[in-house]
Amino acid sequence: MTHPTSRARRDLRAAALVLAIAAPLAACSTGPSGPDPDARSDVGVQLFQWTWDAIATECTERLGPAGYGWVLTSPPQEHVLGEQWWTAYQPVSHRVESRLGTREEFAAMVATCHDAGVDVWADAVLNHMTGQDDPGTGWAGSTYAHYSYPDLFADGDFHHCGLAAGDDIQDYQDAAQVQTCELVNLADLATETPRVRATLTAYLEDLLSLGVDGLRIDAAKHMAPADVAAVLAPLPEGTGVVQEVIRGAGEPVTPEQYLGNGPVFEFAYADGLAGTLGGGSPSVALDLGTGPGFVPSDDAYVFVDNHDTERNGSTLSSADGVTYALANVLMLAGTYGTPTVYSGYAFSDRDAGPAQDADGNVLDATCDDAPGPAAAPADGTWVCQHRWPQVEAMVRFRAVAGDAPLVDVWSQGDAVALGRGERGLVVVNAGDEVLRTTLATHLPDGEYCDVLAPEPDGCAVARVDDGRVTVEVPAGGASAWHVGRIS
Structure with a gap:
């Protein structure tokens, strides 16, 4: 089943906001008859590890007025304890309680963003549970063991692939390993079974009941396309979906295999931008997406970097300063794919999590008065790339450009x-x-x-x-x- 994006609903809400956000442009003349300069763009922003309260404030104060169409949150489910960023990607339960906020705060954030004309998409971790060998207790008090999550999953609900040492993926040229073995010891769910599928669908339906408009399917590459399809099939028509399927040279699992379920993040685009602005000609950026090795534009969500690539160095990142800013300008100016701006925090230790209080709650994000490529934020401070002048201006440019060729x-x-x-x-x-x-x-x-x-x-x-x-x-x-x- 294909789930189209929720752009139509964004457009309807945007129409109601024209007067509300016209004030910042009141001193400027608008153009000749044509596109509304206050139109909502298709641009999303990944506010990585931002709390629900901080996202709500940002939707009202910056994302809505700037013309962003949607915001992607970090995973909202209960997770293992720890300071590292990746604890958020090790679910303990499907309770919407995490170090980023409570269920009530999440629901309030969604409503606030909607009032600002911004859709909310949630990062959904469906492929696996924790990677912890020892039993423990999660953020909200749920107990767990590596292959046991009371009232959710038991040992029979997981793969034990037997194809590699420790059941961990070792050969990405082997599709069976990629989709049934464990990704760095993360307990791999048997998503081909009706019980697991139904449990995952119920979690997604719960997120939708809180007003969520779309879903990023984390690690979709590590589930068979048919399994992803079965989990998504019961969801309402119009639910936004984008799948994380990392393209690997010559690998048997490809993004194209997942397009029946919805769009994918096209990692080749980010790789190509890094090449064109890291020593090549920027004109090559306009050819990205036009040849083999890219999914069609309507199926592609594109980005300059994300939380993984800024850490593994496979793409540009905010540390590249002006070059990174120019890459965002090119992405937002072009016509290939749906752009996703990334916004995170500064780090030198790639495992480091965001700033937290003594109890482990993530502190609300704050942005300096003048964020931009010349800034040198200290570790743990928010980079706020989505507020960089070049990025915000190009989000509005894209809204005005619309579907122009x-x-x-x-x-x-x-x-x-x-x-x-x-x-x-x-x-x-x-x-x-x-x-x-x-x-x-x-x-x-x-x-x-x-x-x-x-x-x-x-x-x-x-x-x-x-x-x-x-x-x-x-x-x-x-x-x-x-x-x-x-x-």
């Missing part, structure tokens, strides 16, 4: 330009010299504010005359103009 593509050395129909134009200069050139554009004639170069008392203006515009873009910088910001 890619036009006016131009490249020269380390610079690239692309238009989005008659609605917008973006130039990225990854080089070491200022870029000065004249470009063709479909933008209607007039004067436009550069939304990536805000000025305290006005805006940096570019004038379009007879389909031509002269631009000056700083080294390691970007400029963007759209019909929602006319001087």
